[in-house]
Amino acid sequence: MIDKYSPQEIEKKWQDKWEADNAYKVDIDNSKPKYYALEMFPYPSGNLHMGHVRNYSIGDVVARYKTMAGYNVLHPMGFDAFGMPAENAAISHGVKPSDWTFSNIKNMIRQLKSMGLAYDWDREVETCRADYYRWTQWLFELFYKRGLAYKKEASVNWCDKCGTVLANEQVIEGKCWRCDSDVQKKNLAQWFFKITDYADELLADLEKLPGWPNRVKTMQENWIGRSEGLEFELDVPELGEKLAVYTTRPDTAFGITFMALAPEHPLVEKICKVSPKAAEIKAFCERVHSQSEIERTSSESEKEGIFTGIYCINPFNGNKAQIWVTNYVLADYGTGAIMGVPSGDQRDWMFATKYGIDIILTLQPEGQQLKLEEMTAAYVEKDGELVNSGKFTGMEMHKAMKAIIEEAEAQGFGKRKVNYRLRDWLISRQRYWGAPIPVIYCDKCGEQLVPEEDLPVLLPEDVEFKQGALSPLSTSKSFNECKCPKCGGHAHRETDTMDTFICSSWYYFRYADPHNDKLPFDRDKVNYWNPVDQYIGGIEHAILHLLYSRFFTKVLRDAKMLDFDEPFTNLMTQGMVIKGYTDKDGHYVKAKMSKSLGNVVSPEEIIEKYGADTARLFILFASPVDRDLDWSDEGVQGSFRFLNRVWRIIDIFSEAIKKGSISYDVNSLNADEVELRRILHKTIKKVTEDLRDRFAFNTAISTLMELVNAMHVFQSKPINPNLALETGQALLKMLAPFVPHIAEELWSHLFEGSVYKQSWVEFDSTAIVEEEVEIVLQINGKVRDRVKVPANLDKSAIEKAALELPRAKELTEGKKIVKVIAVPNKLVNIVAK
RNA sequence: GCGGGCGUGGCGGAAUUGGCAGACGCGCUGGACUUAGGAUCCAGUGACUUCGGUCGUAAGGGUUCAACUCCCUUCGUCCGCACCA
Numbered sequence: 001m002i003d004k005y006s007p008q009e010i011e012k013k014w015q016d017k018w019e020a021d022n023a024y025k026v027d028i029d030n031s032k033p034k035y036y037a038l039e040m041f042p043y044p045s046g047n048l049h050m051g052h053v054r055n056y057s058i059g060d061v062v063a064r065y066k067t068m069a070g071y072n073v074l075h076p077m078g079f080d081a082f083g084m085p086a087e088n089a090a091i092s093h094g095v096k097p098s099d100w101t102f103s104n105i106k107n108m109i110r111q112l113k114s115m116g117l118a119y120d121w122d123r124e125v126e127t128c129r130a131d132y133y134r135w136t137q138w139l140f141e142l143f144y145k146r147g148l149a150y151k152k153e154a155s156v157n158w159c160d161k162c163g164t165v166l167a168n169e170q171v172i173e174g175k176c177w178r179c180d181s182d183v184q185k186k187n188l189a190q191w192f193f194k195i196t197d198y199a200d201e202l203l204a205d206l207e208k209l210p211g212w213p214n215r216v217k218t219m220q221e222n223w224i225g226r227s228e229g230l231e232f233e234l235d236v237p238e239l240g241e242k243l244a245v246y247t248t249r250p251d252t253a254f255g256i257t258f259m260a261l262a263p264e265h266p267l268v269e270k271i272c273k274v275s276p277k278a279a280e281i282k283a284f285c286e287r288v289h290s291q292s293e294i295e296r297t298s299s300e301s302e303k304e305g306i307f308t309g310i311y312c313i314n315p316f317n318g319n320k321a322q323i324w325v326t327n328y329v330l331a332d333y334g335t336g337a338i339m340g341v342p343s344g345d346q347r348d349w350m351f352a353t354k355y356g357i358d359i360i361l362t363l364q365p366e367g368q369q370l371k372l373e374e375m376t377a378a379y380v381e382k383d384g385e386l387v388n389s390g391k392f393t394g395m396e397m398h399k400a401m402k403a404i405i406e407e408a409e410a411q412g413f414g415k416r417k418v419n420y421r422l423r424d425w426l427i428s429r430q431r432y433w434g435a436p437i438p439v440i441y442c443d444k445c446g447e448q449l450v451p452e453e454d455l456p457v458l459l460p461e462d463v464e465f466k467q468g469a470l471s472p473l474s475t476s477k478s479f480n481e482c483k484c485p486k487c488g489g490h491a492h493r494e495t496d497t498m499d500t501f502i503c504s505s506w507y508y509f510r511y512a513d514p515h516n517d518k519l520p521f522d523r524d525k526v527n528y529w530n531p532v533d534q535y536i537g538g539i540e541h542a543i544l545h546l547l548y549s550r551f552f553t554k555v556l557r558d559a560k561m562l563d564f565d566e567p568f569t570n571l572m573t574q575g576m577v578i579k580g581y582t583d584k585d586g587h588y589v590k591a592k593m594s595k596s597l598g599n600v601v602s603p604e605e606i607i608e609k610y611g612a613d614t615a616r617l618f619i620l621f622a623s624p625v626d627r628d629l630d631w632s633d634e635g636v637q638g639s640f641r642f643l644n645r646v647w648r649i650i651d652i653f654s655e656a657i658k659k660g661s662i663s664y665d666v667n668s669l670n671a672d673e674v675e676l677r678r679i680l681h682k683t684i685k686k687v688t689e690d691l692r693d694r695f696a697f698n699t700a701i702s703t704l705m706e707l708v709n710a711m712h713v714f715q716s717k718p719i720n721p722n723l724a725l726e727t728g729q730a731l732l733k734m735l736a737p738f739v740p741h742i743a744e745e746l747w748s749h750l751f752e753g754s755v756y757k758q759s760w761v762e763f764d765s766t767a768i769v770e771e772e773v774e775i776v777l778q779i780n781g782k783v784r785d786r787v788k789v790p791a792n793l794d795k796s797a798i799e800k801a802a803l804e805l806p807r808a809k810e811l812t813e814g815k816k817i818v819k820v821i822a823v824p825n826k827l828v829n830i831v832a833k
Numbered sequence: 834g835c836g837g838g839c840g841u842g843g844c845g846g847a848a849u850u851g852g853c854a855g856a857c858g859c860g861c862u863g864g865a866c867u868u869a870g871g872a873u874c875c876a877g878u879g880a881c882u883u884c885g886g887u888c889g890u891a892a893g894g895g896u897u898c899a900a901c902u903c904c905c906u907u908c909g910u911c912c913g914c915a916c917c918a
């Protein structure tokens with residue numbers, strides 16, 4: 001008799017034993033195929049939430065299953081430990097960011113260990129430790145040396161609350177991704193990574209990622225936003241200047257009646273020098289600048305502009321076009337100026353009708369005549385033929401696009417151009433708790449990299465933390481002042497730190513070689529372990545982290561530090577954990593668990609009450625991994641009940657199991673036992689396929705529940721000991737990836753060694769074969785009867801048998817049998833009229 | 834506006850290649866055991882029904898012997914991007 005199931009006792013026991021035995025330590029082993037299972041590492045906020053539990057439970061099943069299936073599995077964990085919250089703690093509580101962070105990490109490691117996750121803790125990385133950020137700085141220098149890191153003054157996104165700039169990817173609908181406050185534009189000199197150099201490859205290589213969800217690939221595709229078109233120049237005779245524009249609709253170029261400039265366009269200043277309307281123009285520009293980013297970039301806001309009084313010449317037809325300054329042209333896309341074709345673009349139409357600018361029709365549907373005076377909107381369809389377009393009149397629009405580009409190229413005033421929505425990655429942050437940018441500014445020699453042998457540039461401790469203060473590092477005397485590495489003269493350090501997304505863009509390489517003190521990682525080790533075979537995390541990183549990591553991988557490949565193109569072969573994006581609650585209006589609604597809504601369930605409480613196995617089981621069973629998971633307290637109890645049921649049935653089987661032997665004659669089984677054995681092997685097949693091919697943990701678990709239900713048939717009658725052994729052993733092996741503690745405990749009562757060290761179960765296809773199958777009789781597509789027939793009976797035999805069934809005769813009496821369709825082992829359908 | 838999901842019992846979900854809709858779990862109902870049950874075990878549980886059946890996978894239409902599954906239209910809902918010229 002085995003004791004009552006008590007997760008509180010057995011879980012701690014096994015966690016300690018696994019740790020003492022170094023059970024999950026791995027090294028390079030060329031005798032097995034390698035497998036790298038990775039979950040996105042957490043920010044050390046201090047406490048695990050259910051989203052973490054879900055993420056790591058999924059990863060743990062993958063790692064444990066792959067290990068049992070014979071792979072050499074790398075499954076590491078670490079912490080993305082730089083970032084704002086630590087600094088906020090310093091500002092509001094006077095705690096040192098490092099103390100705050102390390103104590104949070106300590107608590108989170110304790111919580112992670114209480115989940116029974118199969119991590120190789122020897123490989124843990126913490127991005128805020130000098131032995132890690134030294135290499136983050138080293139990689140910055142590598143980017144710099146390759147011409148991929150540069151400093152420039154630019155209009156950048158500024159979050160006042162966080163007191164720092166942000167990358168474009170970190171601005172969500174005009175608001176800061178972290179604190180949700182409005183983002184402003186500021187002109188600052190900042191460091192950028194030249195991700196745009198890789199725009200084409202980042203886009204094209206999405207095709208090399210069949211193991212990624214289409215959703216994520218589409219999002220990246222849209223973010224990169226490639227477009228093809230024509231860039232050409234228009235003369236501005238009054239200024240002796242040229243004005244460049246980019247268009248994806250060269251076919252409408254003959255319809256230009258005005259040019260629209262962004263207020264930031266350099267030509268605006270030149271115009272102001274000669275235009276009598278200079279004061280008005282300047283006032284307009286200032287007014288646009290004072291608008292928030294949301295106001296300015298919303299497609300709904302009113303289009304406004306001011307005519308400069310200056311004209312330019314359309315090189316295609318010599319027409320004069322008014323130059324306007326407007327609020328709806330983006331300064332940092334294309335050339336910061338657009339051609340205004342009111343007849344072909346709805347925004348231009350609205351603008352032109354508002355200000356009484358001419359409209360020239362250049363495109364109309366084939367075989368139809370459009371009349372401007374009857375039109376109430378621009379003609380924006382993507383088909384038609386040209387009018388009023390000189391020698392291109394009458395040409396089909398797609399042909400015309402090509403011909404007009406060729407014309408511009410032949411005449412020398414324009415060229416074919418590819419544009420991207422993607423901008424360079426702004427990596428400077430005016431914050432303390434990040435990796436210092438390893439650059440020195442010398443009064444004489446200018447910008448200098450900190451020599452490699454002087455890395456890391458350590459974070460100083462003599463800094464002041466103030467809300468909204470610029471770059472805390474600049475308040476440190478010991479940090480700021482230094483000597484120029486080139487001339488030895490007076491110099492000062494860069495006081496900005498790097499975006500934490502840089503730290504997380506290469507951590508999955510460091511796990512392959514975490515203690516290297518000569519390089520970020522050894523090339524051979526990374527080439528052995530990486531790329532990550534299965535990456536698991538939240539959809540919120542679809543662009544940010546996943547795009548940056550792809551960029552890093554490509555740069556490091558070009559730097560010959562590794563030999564592959566993509567960091568993550570397969571990607572699984574898990575859904576959120578949601579829970580119902582009653583809102584302030586008394587409605588029952590479901591939403592992501594959050595403190596402010598009060599619908600949070602604490603993992604620690606659940607683990608304390610039911611154990612980690614129950615928490616893991618419920619979370620994996622309640623929903624497919626890529627969908628949102630609806631938390632249910634009753635559901636958790638159901639999972640706990642199931643584990644108790646497993647415990648009891650193994651207990652009932654245990655006497656028999658001890659008497660059984662592994663190899664035996666299956667012909668000695670009685671009918672009930674044959675049936676159990678068939679269910680067992682069907683279960684093995686299904687669970688294996690669900691784990692190996694489908695990521696379908698919920699159905700794998702439901703199949704295991706069916707097996708346990710089938711075993712209960714024998715709770716009150718004797719079972720063949722050999723079958724008891726076969727079934728019990730297979731059940732525990734299959735449960736082990738999901739619920740490792742109870743599987744290990746029950747295994748230890750009955751068998752030798754650790755269940756985790758066992759090889760995965762194979763199914764016996766002969767056990768699954770049934771001699772007789774039940775097939776469905778349909779008359780005109782409706783189920784009318786069921787009948788047992790020998791398995792694999794061929795079509796004609798089934799048809800013959802079906803027509804002789806009394807039920808078939810009864811229901812087709814007096815009707816003409818038109819057709820009989822038989823599907824072996826499934827059904828037979830008689831069509832009668 | 835553009836792009837991508839999703840829509841199945843009271844609830845979470847299953848149906849992998851077009852072949853028995855609702856596996857498994859929750860909840861609920863009844864029974865057994867019991868001093869007791871919020872433990873355990875067994876059975877039932879889509880709706881309607883004149884108990885023959887009929888209807889049923891967001892709505893409508895189509896293809897097919899056969900549709901949750903394929904095609905068209907519509908609606909709802911969630912997510913991403915959004916004045917990108």
